[in-house]
Amino acid sequence: MYNLETLQISSTFPCLVIYLLDQSGSMEDPFSPNISKAQKVADAINEIIFETGLKCFDSNGNVKNRFEISVIGYGGRNSAVEPAWEGNLRGHWVVSIADVFTNAIGEQNGIPIWITPKAVSDTPMTRAFENAYRVCEAWINWGNHRDCHPPIIINITDGEATDGGSFDSTLKKKVQQLKSLHTNYGGVNIFNIHISGLSGDSILFPNNSPIRGNASLLFELSTELNPQMVALANRMGYNVQQGARGYVFNGSPKHLMDFLNIGSNPL
Template sequence: MADKFGNASHSKSVELANAINDVIYEVGLRCIGNGGELKNRFELAIIGYGKNDDKVQSGWEGQLTNKWVVSIKNIFDYPLGQDNDKPIWIQPYATGSTPMTKAFENAKRLCNDWINWGNHKECHPPIIINITDGEATDSGSNFHYLKNEAEQIKRIGTNYGAVNILNIHISSRSGDRVLFPNDISNINDKFAKLLFDISTPLNENMIRLAQQKGYNIQNNAKGYVFNGNATDLINFLNIGTPQ
């Protein structure tokens, strides 16, 4: 994540942090009622790695340090700072290894805990958005540890459907962008195939949003992007966020 993001003047980690902060802000704006009050319509978790070797941690900092799932109201109550007159919550980090299996294990635990708390069985199922530029360092032979975690997650759900897993692969390889495909047999990259395989199909709402943003969506398109640019990253996060 320390490498430059395409032709941008800054790194992938900076671009990613900026994108996440922008999307959190947009989600918050969508939760403002007619009277100007911020309604608790979303709860978010940020799972990060690259700050401490072989460990995953909550990406929240400041007043939200050590918290995992946080309501949108609490998120807006405790920003980390301001940038261009907008609140920010996430800072970029680009060191250490890529313990992606541990991140998915943590996501599975958070999804289970959230679904089984209160009346969340009657809510929209959780959405996991995984953004990476590197191969998992703890996935085992033929990625079997990571595949197993993803398959377990896909069996978790609410009364409104199963958990969604979306992946954006910020590749360092040259080549065409592959956006929400239903097949990637033309990509000779075993990690790309893994991320495509563990991604879930786009639901009807995601397909509608993707089409509105100009993406050509085929039947059985999956929530996967390969070699996406900065605009694709922002769009992907918006498409993956319930409206």
């Protein structure tokens, strides 16, 4: 394996970021007093994509294709698993950041909109990770992508998979297959944001497994933050140790945005 600390993400060596969005019926529940989980997640994804793109402008005002973005919704109409883009990007599995910036469907509070909230039906999380595997495998094997940063997958969910199999064995197997994919700089990163309706303290970037039901499973599915991500988290005020997993349970709106910044900006 090459040394990740020497890697410079660029238009020649881009990074793939995949967002998996739970769009099941329970996402219509409140996230905070005046906004649903589905709306907050859509707002956060639009904002983090916008912030990522702003970092890709060169001195001439052109967007360099340093990142390629995939947004996959699961649930929604007929328990679909499909690209969540709207407008001209509808149906596209992977989109360069330059193409993302030229295909917004609108704007809200100065932030372009690419994703709209959905909250219908079941939670086909296993099929979402299966699609992430197909996207990652094809992307890694294309061109020079084996010399790029390992893909980053960020799953945002509020519940349990409805297609996980007995004791979630099918889900675990699919995620393990995804973890087996790698570039010359290491294995894929799999992070989970668990939006819970339960009261109690938030769990942020733990080193050890929580003991709370499905929280333990999503922790197990998550990979460790790399050293650059740990350093960024600590600069943002979190007490994160080496070996911490990319996992948040019961986070606040601020935790959601901070997590997306840490997970989506690897270097």
